[in-house]
Amino acid sequence: MGFEIEPKGDGSQLRVFIDYAYPVSLGGRVTGGLLAGPYACWCVRRIAHDAANLG
Numbered sequence: 001m002g003f004e005i006e007p008k009g010d011g012s013q014l015r016v017f018i019d020y021a022y023p024v025s026l027g028g029r030v031t032g033g034l035l036a037g038p039y040a041c042w043c044v045r046r047i048a049h050d051a052a053n054l055g
Contacts, residue, residue: 003047014051016044 004015018040022032 001043001047003051005051014048016047016051018043 001018003017006013006015020032020036020040022029022036
């Protein structure tokens, strides 16, 4: 999980990324399949919001 900021024109370009590996167990895979998407969206929004407020 992380982000990169690069200069772009008069502003900046933000790239947010998350690497995820599903758990091995069946229960973990089911739970991960249900919760990974919403959690990833929440993380990306938080990272983008925090990065925008650095300046």
